[in-house]
Amino acid sequence: MRTRIERDSLGIKRVPASVYYGIQTFRAVENFPISGLRLPDEMVRAYALIKKAAAHANAALGNLPRRYASALGRACNEVLRGAFHDQFVVDVYQAGAGTSFNMNMNEVLANRANELLGAGKGSYRYLRPNDHVNMAQSTNDTFPTAMRLGCLMALPSLLDAMEVLEGTLQRKARQFAHVVKAGRTHLQDAVPVRLGREFGAYALAVNKARRHIAETARALNELNLGGTAVGTGMNAHPRYRLLAIGALRRWTRLPLRGAQDLMERTESLGDFARLSGSLRAFALELIRIANDLRLMTSGPNTGFGEIDLPAVQPGSSIMPGKVNP
Structure with missing residues (x-):
């Protein structure tokens, strides 16, 4: 299997070359092989919407280059249409109140956006998971x-x-x-x-x-x-949440509001x-x-026998004709 080398603050890891997730997701998969269950598709789509709204707001505020925001928005739309769902591999049981899944989303979107801009997976030549995809965000507000x-x-x-x-x-x-x-x-x-x-x-x-x-x-x-x-809005522009929640409200047609x-x-x-x-x-x-x-419906001979429920399958391996409700 071909691999690529990625680095984080803890060192380096070899990540499969073909995947869109990165080193932090790879570490989470190693650390939490607990249930084999992944987060539901609704959670994946919701997170992609949030990342798209964040990119929209940060671009409107001049903090994210429009070119980057456009590529990131395209990547989010692909996830919303069902693409790359096999790349969200973090176990549903994970430490960090969702940090592993947030980084899984950040890495997939960063790699896909870089790919759309002409860079290879793992290069992070244009967009980086933390600096750009996660701009003005924390797991504690996005999750x-x-x-x-x-x-x-x-x-x-x-x-x-x-x-x-x-x-x-x-x-x-x-x-x-x-x-x-x-x-x-x-x-x-x-x-x-x-x-x-x-x-x-x-x-x-x-x-x-x-x-x-x-x-x-x-x-x-x-x-x-x-x-x-922690709820103070540190590292987010004062108008960021109004713009981001406004975008979510338009796209979902839900009566969303800021806290x-x-x-x-x-x-x-x-x-x-x-x-x-x-x-x-x-x-x-x-x-x-x-x-x-x-x-x-109990019976039919020794129970109440007041109603008949439709039979859907035989109810016994030893008693012919027995049907269970």
Whole structure:
């Protein structure tokens, strides 16, 4: 395998000649061979958007040559279209609060931008990972921003699926509106209920969970981008974060805004905890509904046997005809 030599403050390493990442990514792969899992595509795309916005802002402020910003923007667009995703090789479990992945992104974009300008991988003749791609940034403001953007980019598909589920349950509620069955408490027979009412209650529970998730997700629109290392904005132009977040807002069409207090937004991840709580609450609702359906379909001879769920596969290797819910 052909290699190239790269240097950092710790020394030199031989990196595969064909890859777009560099020495710091190579060290991270060596240091953290933990799970084999990589960060999701939403995180990769979110980070590429941030780097593109940073290049746009720094060029507008006169701190990054337009030629460099153009090449960097082209490299970011390629990543956004799905290129080079095999080059983001850092394990999802890594030290440094995301520094390894930030440098993975910086190195890939720097090498691709240099390539677009006519230089070879690893030469860093024009753009360097830290000096240019990471200009006015720290992992401590870009990684949380990417996490927030990644969640906001991923949530619509979940909310859409929840809406479909809610609609399906509502249709079943109408279908079973006149079916009378036993209500139960503590698994003991209680007063009669209509099966349609039970499915209507399931639909409403999904509706409430969907609205709660959407509500808690709104807090993710407040970004600490521009706070750099500890929320003071050190090494960033005073207008940098306004320009960068403005670009992100235009490109994503999300109501993104700068943090009221950059230090608070850097040190606190309470918005993620609240979103996680709403997702967990929805998971609990799904488990409850699934358990109800499992009980109602139990049998067919010695269980409740009140409903039939569609068979999707045989349920036993020893009992012919057995189907599990």
